[in-house]
Amino acid sequence: MYQLQINDIDYKTFLAQYWQKKPLLIKKGFANFEDPIDPEELAGLATEECIESRIITNHQDNWEAHHGPFEQFDLLTETNSTLLVQAVDHWHPSAADLIEAFRFIPNWRIDDLMISFSTPGGGVGPHLDQYDVFIIQGQGKRHWRVGLPNANLKQFAQNKSLLQVEQFDAIIDAVLEPGDILYIPPGCPHEGYAVENALNYSVGFRAPDQKDLLSSLADHVIDTESGSKRYADPDLQLRSSIGEVAVSDKQRLKALLNSIIDDEALFSQWLGKTLSEPKHDMDLAPLELPLDLEQLLTEYDEQDIVYRAGGVRAIYQINQNDILLSVNGENFTLASHNIGAVKQLTDGNSFEFGAIISALSSLDFAQAFTKLINDGIYFID
Template identity: 35%
Template sequence: MQGVDLYDDRARALLDRFRFVPDARLDDLMISYATDGGGVGPHFDSYDVFLLQVKGKRRWRISSQKDLTLQAGLPLKVLQNFEAEQEWVLEPGDMLYLPPHIAHDGVAEGECMTCSIGFRAPSTGELTAQFLYHLAERREENGQTGALYRDPQQPAVDRPAELPAALVERVGAILAGIKWNEQDIASFLGTYLSEPKPSVVFDPPQRPLNEARFTSEASRSGVRLDRKTNILYNRRFFFLNGEKMSIDGAKKWLFDLADHRCLSAKRFVTLSHDSSVTARLHEWYCAGWIRMGELA
């Protein structure tokens, strides 16, 4: 089961133990269950992964082999020619780290459960496509759609299905003229990497407190990020669940919230005199992005 951290606070707390990895790279917590002799077969992942044994035993065999040919006709990517080089039996509390493309095969010895903590590793193609889409979207938002394509010098043709060379040349010049800078890249990464997965749905409070009551309650209990909330920041902006917002001088409390995923009651009290801060936090509370109470 993938993304268990989105649905269980204990799983989220376990994932948080791996936040020595930047949030921008940390993906999710997956739990796999198997009975005696169970496993998916020898395979490899294209990203770093920690394999943490939480129940029972699992025997892991690994290989740094270069032959990553897959067996044909299977729904899973199982290696055709797996040759183990090392092996270990993991018991509860043991953990195995695997870099990308290290072949591995895990077989349960009795009933067992294993947690997989994976890194986010988007492909070059994915990043390129999403970045260009981001640039186009931001240009539209800023009213920079530009002039429509025109070719008043295009003569009549007797081969209408042929792609005009002038069209290819003109569009090539348009694309070559697209420029971006480091801040454009940072804004893209912040919004893209903080965007919740498509399956994520936030649950707003059924009876939300008004801002005054919210401020009073948070001053006693503190607030914490919902386990589904993603937040990143740089020097100028922060990125919350795919939205870019200006820091507006509120750096310290915002950095604390992002890095620790909570604000203590004592910390909240020091902020409560600033109505712009409490209004913003109340808005996030009503959206289900933050919850009352500190982390357990």
């Protein structure tokens, strides 16, 4: 297990002074760091159809982006090239352990683990991200420059899938060595180039924008056949102009839309579903012969360990009369007294089976947990 040490400050201080405020170089954030994956394994993942990967090259200032899967790696030259593989935590359990060190940030905000391998001079160029990211230096060294947000910086497209930003003033200019970590808030320009063959691990965070949320909410309303309440104006009066949409009309229409968001049950169901949905494919292994509750209780001992599969998104909401557990886009309504067991499912990536046995006497929790086991989202070893 990786233990994160943020220089000489605790998590509370980091959140107050740096989170979404300014970048931070964390020297030896992981002491005695050992790579959980090697470049050959990373390349193996990039050959898979279901795993998103890219190779970026920058020979003589000619930037090119190539999308996987890759059958061969001649594009990954001895210099000025980078292989990037997305959502490695979904497929590589040892690499997924890196994310656990950042679980002081709420589960729903954590996105995935991207890993890159770069040859000397390789990188993706100066760019902006609209989300927080921790970049962990693995083997090798990488030279990083990071600046503060600047609305005057111009962005431009090197090609269809590589957006970069013009040169910027850096407040961090350093060469990272194994175990060093760089925290970069949204909107901070940054660029990193390998000094020697280097592995980097990027823990990214979700930051949905308004249009994404509204689009998702609209889809949920349609899918659940909700939102059937119609506009009404029983107090309509004669007007001097029939062409005007009056202030009172706009207020009624806005209230009609707001009533969807104010529907607590609908909003909670949608929120749990959308915030727990994974964006990438997953390496799940559903049981060939599904278990029922009786088999679950007889085949496993209290000391057996329950594991959450890599990349699984598990969150919960405490409502007035119940708990809404949301796992990979599926909602489970559970009795409030199961909160301890729910926290076992969401707050760690493993726990002893005995920690939830008492909750299995509750039918709703038993049905939910049995389904999660049968679907391969959790497994017992």
